[in-house]
Amino acid sequence: MDNTNNQYVFQVNLKGMISLLSEHIYSNPSTFIRELLQNGIDAITAFRSIDESFEGSIRVFLNEDGSMIFEDNGIGLKEDEIHRVLTVIGESSKRGELDSRDYIGRFGIGLLSCFVVSNEIVFETRSAVGKDVLRWCGKADGTYETIVLPEERPIGTKVILTPKPEWRHLFEYNTFKRNLAFYGNALPYPVCLVKDGEEEQINEKDPVWLTPGAPKEALLSYGRQTFQSSFLDAFQIKTESGNIQGTIYILPFKTQFSGRLTHRIYLKRMLLSEEDCRLLPSWAFFVKCILNADTLSSTASRESLVNNEELRKARKEIGEAIKNYLKSLIDTNRELFNKLLDIHYLHIKAIAAEDNEMLNLFIDTLPFETNKGIRNFGSIRRNNPEVYYTVNLDDFKQVRRIAFSQGMLVINAAYTFDESLLKKAAKLYPDMELQEISPSKILNSFTDASYNNHPEYQSFEQRCNERLQKFDCICKLKHFTPVDTPVIFIAAEKIAVKKDTTILSNPLNSVLGAFSSKAQTIPTLCLNVDNDLVKTLIKLNDKVVFDAIITILYVQALLLGKYPVNDDEMNLFNESLYQLIIMGMSDLLGTIHKN
Numbered sequence: 001m002d003n004t005n006n007q008y009v010f011q012v013n014l015k016g017m018i019s020l021l022s023e024h025i026y027s028n029p030s031t032f033i034r035e036l037l038q039n040g041i042d043a044i045t046a047f048r049s050i051d052e053s054f055e056g057s058i059r060v061f062l063n064e065d066g067s068m069i070f071e072d073n074g075i076g077l078k079e080d081e082i083h084r085v086l087t088v089i090g091e092s093s094k095r096g097e098l099d100s101r102d103y104i105g106r107f108g109i110g111l112l113s114c115f116v117v118s119n120e121i122v123f124e125t126r127s128a129v130g131k132d133v134l135r136w137c138g139k140a141d142g143t144y145e146t147i148v149l150p151e152e153r154p155i156g157t158k159v160i161l162t163p164k165p166e167w168r169h170l171f172e173y174n175t176f177k178r179n180l181a182f183y184g185n186a187l188p189y190p191v192c193l194v195k196d197g198e199e200e201q202i203n204e205k206d207p208v209w210l211t212p213g214a215p216k217e218a219l220l221s222y223g224r225q226t227f228q229s230s231f232l233d234a235f236q237i238k239t240e241s242g243n244i245q246g247t248i249y250i251l252p253f254k255t256q257f258s259g260r261l262t263h264r265i266y267l268k269r270m271l272l273s274e275e276d277c278r279l280l281p282s283w284a285f286f287v288k289c290i291l292n293a294d295t296l297s298s299t300a301s302r303e304s305l306v307n308n309e310e311l312r313k314a315r316k317e318i319g320e321a322i323k324n325y326l327k328s329l330i331d332t333n334r335e336l337f338n339k340l341l342d343i344h345y346l347h348i349k350a351i352a353a354e355d356n357e358m359l360n361l362f363i364d365t366l367p368f369e370t371n372k373g374i375r376n377f378g379s380i381r382r383n384n385p386e387v388y389y390t391v392n393l394d395d396f397k398q399v400r401r402i403a404f405s406q407g408m409l410v411i412n413a414a415y416t417f418d419e420s421l422l423k424k425a426a427k428l429y430p431d432m433e434l435q436e437i438s439p440s441k442i443l444n445s446f447t448d449a450s451y452n453n454h455p456e457y458q459s460f461e462q463r464c465n466e467r468l469q470k471f472d473c474i475c476k477l478k479h480f481t482p483v484d485t486p487v488i489f490i491a492a493e494k495i496a497v498k499k500d501t502t503i504l505s506n507p508l509n510s511v512l513g514a515f516s517s518k519a520q521t522i523p524t525l526c527l528n529v530d531n532d533l534v535k536t537l538i539k540l541n542d543k544v545v546f547d548a549i550i551t552i553l554y555v556q557a558l559l560l561g562k563y564p565v566n567d568d569e570m571n572l573f574n575e576s577l578y579q580l581i582i583m584g585m586s587d588l589l590g591t592i593h594k595n
Helices: 014-025 031-048 079-086 110-116 165-171 173-184 216-227 309-332 334-354 356-365 377-383 393-405 418-428 439-445 456-471 532-539 543-560 567-594
Strands: 058-062 068-072 118-126 133-139 144-149 156-163 191-195 198-201 233-238 244-250 264-267 270-273 287-293 367-370 373-376 386-390 410-412 433-436 474-479 487-490 494-496 518-520 524-528
Touching: 031 058, 031 068, 031 110, 031 156, 031 173, 031 270, 058 173, 079 118, 079 133, 079 144, 110 118, 110 156, 156 165, 165 173, 173 191, 173 270, 216 233, 216 244, 216 287, 233 309, 244 309, 287 309, 309 334, 309 356, 334 356, 334 418, 356 377, 356 418, 367 377, 373 377, 386 393, 386 418, 393 410, 393 439, 393 487, 410 418, 418 433, 439 487, 456 474, 456 524, 456 532, 456 543, 487 543, 524 532, 524 543, 532 543, 543 567
Parallel strands: 058 191, 264 287, 386 410, 386 433, 474 524
Antiparallel strands: 058 068, 068 156, 118 133, 118 156, 133 144, 191 198, 233 244, 244 287, 264 270, 367 373, 367 410, 487 524, 494 518
16 A cells, blocks of 8 residues: 655636635625825835835826726845745745835735736836846736836836726726825825826825824824714824824713714825724724734734734724823813703713722713703712612613602613612712612501501401502502602512522523522502592592593503503593593582582
């Protein structure tokens, strides 16, 4: 038996690779412009590494026949580099360089993006260390040829593309100019577009958002132009990690934590993405940013940043910069801070919930929804030694009116971060008593009516329960204040019950829901035994009138508590009201007839 190991070389299907690039790696067909810009800038950077005084530039020509010439005066390629770099997928001229972090492109697939829009790539170059002008012509079928051109040219590279018919619109002047400016408007070397002999530079040498100490009005003006939106404020930042510089803008409107905002993230001044690329903290949904990172790394698609330790450190520094900005506003521009707080208090709560220093600084200014209206925490703690809160909105809806009548202040802590903020704040202010409350707890705090002293109370509850049975509701007679409130409705409330440890051995129980068992309180119509109407009702023996009044009180309690009323309940309410009106009119007519 032959034990010889046979070794084979992987084959690459170029058509399949182009499909992979266009459909999965790159997000849109205009990406080839960004890739050509990156290659041109890297070639200039390489030249400057041997001549610091070198002035690099890029010029793009749009020809009458629809073709495009992309020209840079960078370092160029030698013949061996052409064969190694242009024809080996995944090979890069920057691979292994000691200063490879100075380059944007490092993956050796960028030029292939041109095959998305063109069936042929013509690459003409002269190296800074050679005199020959070389032409490489690659085709989408996977073939290529290389020849030496019998002419003299300056050092640099030209890439010539003829668009496929379906992508010809990308090479029209206005469209091409817009995409060229989109990717390259912050590049540090001149980028010019040439058409019919007219040359136009599309980028700024010193963008205002990158200029240290730029006037705030200039920053805000640039933000309006870039994002088509006004902003409350703008401030510049700089980090050590990632060597990031740029401007952060404060949005003038509320945003959702799950919302998606548009940003401008640059890598070595080349536009990378309109997403934040994980540079912003998770709570920073109230800002837009224009940031440039010089020492972070891009993914293979060059549309995002590698999520490594340096990026995480940079994100932390950016978060600290935003926090420091907020702190400074309290002392320097309280009016702006209050405006920002009115709009973005949820996001500031998110910051305070995770940062004790920010909690100490902002807690008294943060607003909370209470049963007595919106109150900031400073006002709440100073005026209420006992503070109650609910952890879900349904409980708050039930509790707010009941608690208000008892003189209690209740905070709706159903919003994100509110409960954790309140618990942290309670540790800051030990004199304030914080307690979770629910409808059942309030009901249980009311004093029961005594059957021993008033046996008629038990009879009343029985008659009342007979009427309320059709509503799946029970009646309770209680003492509570204020006495001018005759009735309060308390809806059903789910209460967690203890798990039965005897069923833990059955592996199916978790699937069938045995571990999420819940008990539920019964909807209760709580009548105030100290109220004059209820006192009269207890003595009433006429069943028709009694049932009608109980029905009206039940529906009225639902409406006052802002609970939904279904059609059956509304119909019974109307019928009961009609009965009382007819009976009242009959008595009135009888009295008139007697007289």
